Amino acid sequence: MSTPTADSARASLEALRAEIAKAVVGQDPAVTGLVVALLCRGHVLLEGVPGVAKTLLVRTLAACLELGTKRVQFTPDLMPSDVTGSLVYDSRSAEFSFQPGPVFTNLLLADEINRTPPKTQASLLEAMEERQVTVDGTARPLPEPFLVAATQNPVEYEGTYPLPEAQLDRFLLKLIVPLPSREEEIDVLTRHANGFNPSDLYAAGVRPVAGPADLEAARAAVAKTAVSPEITGYVVDICRATRDSPSFSLGVSPRGATALLAASRAWAWLTGRDYVIPDDVKALALPALRHRVQLRPEAEMEGVTADSVITSILARVPVPR
Known part of the structure; x- marks a missing residue:
């Protein structure tokens, strides 16, 4: 397979918008922001009330780019090791082995990140900045590309913990995901009435339109x-x-x-x-x-x-x- 050129990579990324629209109605600014973050090796914070397709948007983006994705539901009792991984004792070998956490993926969806206490929120700091996880003194690199797409409810909602300034500063962009317009909401309901299943993106017609090679070619062009x-x-x-x-x-x-x-x-x-x-x-x-x-x-x-x-x-x- 030939190496993508800058122009072909741009065309592939432009095709993302139409492909994502097969599953997500509207939200063009959020789609653009996620692509910009991928090009900059940055991370994105998506803020919006529940039910505006934040999670679906991230899942669809990963499907369109052939990237691995994992989702972590942040809850008040979530521990840092639940995100990064931990050492597990193997009784057969009488040794400890590292069990990778969900952070070892290309696109990590940190769902409702502000519902977990600051200690667990901070477990992502090293991963976001250094692109590695240190457990028991050993640094383990994360796959490339790596992006954290965190969703959060507006801070006035009950049961939320404001993100520390140090972690907020690690996000390249904070994107507001608004409620849809009347026409967009009618489109959403029509799709569901016609059998759309957000859990089955393939059935919705979503297909990969770009891959890691396109992303690398695009990043090289952005650097110039x-x-x-x-x-x-x-x-x-x-x-x-x-x-x-x-x-x-x-x-x-x-x-x-x-x-x-x-x-x-x-x-x-x-x-x-x-x-x-x-x-x-x-x-x-x-x-x-x-x-x-x-x-x-x-x-x-x-x-x-x-x-x-x-x-x-x-x-x-x-x-x-």
């Missing part, structure tokens, strides 16, 4: 996407403005600036350009930054949101020509 000094300065100015904002008690870190630049490059390449423009930065600013800031309590009481503050910053920071 040009970034001018003016664009770099624009990204830095946006992130520094969040640190100076009176509405935020915590602004975007340098890691957040790096994430915004990486996501902007991937988006520029996906749209057919080999260079980044300011509109690429603006398009990815909200999903790349909204989870890296903290509102002051008085701003929250006034109904201010992170998105509204970042949007006002984008309107205020001078755009390079």
Whole structure:
């Protein structure tokens, strides 16, 4: 089989949208965000109320890309070893052997990650950052590609634990999965009335349209996407403005600036350009930054949101020509 070119890889990834639409109605921004994260070797946090197809979206993406996927339902009694794996005693050999946890996969679906206490949430930190798991002093590498797609309910729901800032910062993007429009909801119900079974994606007509080789070719092309000094300065100015904002008690870190630049490059390449423009930065600013800031309590009481503050910053920071 021939090695995919950058153009053929882009075409394959563009075909994802139509293929995923066979199982998931709407949610184009979430689909795009997941593809951007894969290109950047990043991770995604999907936030939405129960029942808006967050889990189905991730499962369908894995099926379309021929990637291995495993799902972990995060619950209050989940232990870190339930995610990473543990040493198990084999009575026949009288030795301990490592039993890999579900994190050893290409696409890990961490379902309702904010329903488990911070200790278990933190068990993913090493896997997300170092792409390895250390058990009993031995580091074990994770497969490539590796992406954590975590879902969470909005924080005002009962029984949730806010994610620690250190872990939030490990997610490349935070994507909001909204309720469908009336027309989209009618489409969902019509599909179910006609026999659609979300547990059987193959029966829904979902087929692989790209593979790991396409992903590697795409990543290599994204790495060559040009970034001018003016664009770099624009990204830095946006992130520094969040640190100076009176509405935020915590602004975007340098890691957040790096994430915004990486996501902007991937988006520029996906749209057919080999260079980044300011509109690429603006398009990815909200999903790349909204989870890296903290509102002051008085701003929250006034109904201010992170998105509204970042949007006002984008309107205020001078755009390079």
